[in-house]
Amino acid sequence: MLPNETLRMVRTLLPFAPVLGLVIGLAAYLGGFFWLSRSMLVVGTLPVLGVLVLQIVDSLRKGEVGLDVIAMISMAGALTFGEYTAAGVVALMYSGGQYLEHAAEGRARREMTALLARAPQKATRRIGERLEEVPIELIAVGDSLIVRRGDLVPVDGKIDDEIATLDESALTGEPLPVARRRGEVVLSGVANAGDLFRMTATARAADSTYAGILRLVEIAQLSKAPMTRMADRFALAFLAVTIGLASLAWLLSGDPVRAVAVLVIATPCPLILAVPIAWTAGVSRTARIGLLVKGARVLEGLGSVRTLIIDKTGTLTEGTPALHDIDALIPENELLRLSASLDQASNHVAAKALVQAARARNIDLIQPTNVLERPGEGVAGNVGGRDVAIGGIAYIAGKLGTSITHADRPGTIAAAVALDGKFGGILLFSDRLREGSAEVMKAFKRVGVNRLILATGDRRDVARMISQGLPFDEVRADLSPAQKIEIVNTEKRKLPVLMIGDGVNDAPALAAADIGLAMGVHGSAAATEAADAILLVERLDRVVQGIEISNRCRQIAMQSIVAGIGLSICGMIAAALGFLAPVEGAVLQEVIDVAVILNALRALAIRPTPDPQPSAH
16 A cells, blocks of 8 residues: 555656656647557556556455546446547546645645644643643643643643633634633633733643544544445446446447446546535534534534434533522622622632633622631621621521521522621522524524433433423433433434533443544543544534534535436447447546545535624633
8 A cells, every 4th residue: 555645646646657758649649659659658658557457456455435436447448449539538638637636635624734734833831930832742730821822722731811812713703812810720722812811731742622623533533434335335236237238338339348337437447536525615614613523424413313312411501500599688689799700719719700700790809818618617807997708598697697588490500699797688599501502403403303301310300490491302310421321312213313421421432322422622631532523612503504514515525426427327328329439438427536536615605594692701
């Protein structure tokens, strides 16, 4: 087998041999040097025929037989029966087709190649007050890094400054810069669109998002879609039909040139050109919207799913608590100002949500003093001369020496606030639905996913509350990982299943589904590893768009197959009846091949339905 670099060079240079042979051969013919004309046509054809023989031998060793055999027989037959011009045209057609296919695949992969070419190579590490430039391979978890304006984030990490403005379009397709605040996750490969900021590495370069994308792209480029393998099987059938028709034409007419004409017009076949190019272009197109699929097989399968099983926490919902409501005994904003100021000193997820809610209301916070935190219970300190405490109901009740009563609400977590030794109010937190979830669920049904199931390990009352107003056909709660797998397997026996999840407990179900899709931004490593596709932007509408891209790729591939094979068969019949000479057939087939390649590349320009949900940023 030729090395990839050698193969690329051969595909690039090979067409020059038949071009020179045809040009010099035609000039010699017009000058009356017929022997030179024939010699140049033969010389121009032989290098292509030799390379083709080597490729066929290599394929046969692997147990593969394709339409390259027709090209070999047609060139050899044309030379044998004196159709030198036809042999030269077939050689040009075959080598030119190989070059066009290579160029088309290169264009289809350009989106992903550009993504990988901009991968960060170096990082600025901070050690005390000293800065040093180091290769990203040397970055360790916990290292303090500096990201300057215009630089790429070298590894996954968390932001240490108040705010960072990031261009995440390369990973998510989101065109506008995104503001990320202290403690938020920042992914490797995104660009700093604002001022310099500090970050702490949370992953090594090899384990970061960009490295994962590289591995996925390599898998995607090597994979074959089921439709491509189906095309390979049809190629064998077409080969048999072609040889049979050529033999019949020769037998009935007694003219071997007719057989050559049939073989020429069947070389090569649009069937094996259009399908892989269309799916490769589709994989590239989904990458542009922030959906990475692990190969063409996955993209084709995505268009076949009819049942969606979706997890709740971190998938249908945002996965982090947000301030839901305030029951205050003092002015609401004042209670929020005091409690959020204190919570600046805490790393608890609810504390971060409280600070974020205060900033969203443009409330000025002050620095707390004398802070004392009891992990898992609460925090107390002084805020602007006032004693403030915030935490669980039992924690605050213990501080006040009295009981606190409040009405439980499904899906919410309550925190109490004490001010100067008196009860100040209740803060309610909940995990909110992702914005536009109802529209996205309806969009799934629009693209053919007719059965929607919510499968969560959360309590039944929480699942019912979250699913209100959403078009779910079934809601299953209190599920263990094993029960999620059981649901997936049960549904798989009926229709193809797409499972979407993000947690470690979702990984087995993702692996069991026909197509498993992980929320890749905050999802667990186990879920990402088990999944067939990864969503790099927390936008479920992009999954709907991925299904639309899959369906359009299938349509484009089938259009190319039907049109290309139909025209080829018509030409073969005309050649068998003597209406097309070998040279005419070769030119016609070249036109057909170029047409189907260009048609397959339309997959790069697929425009799915506009986003049904607005940006989360």
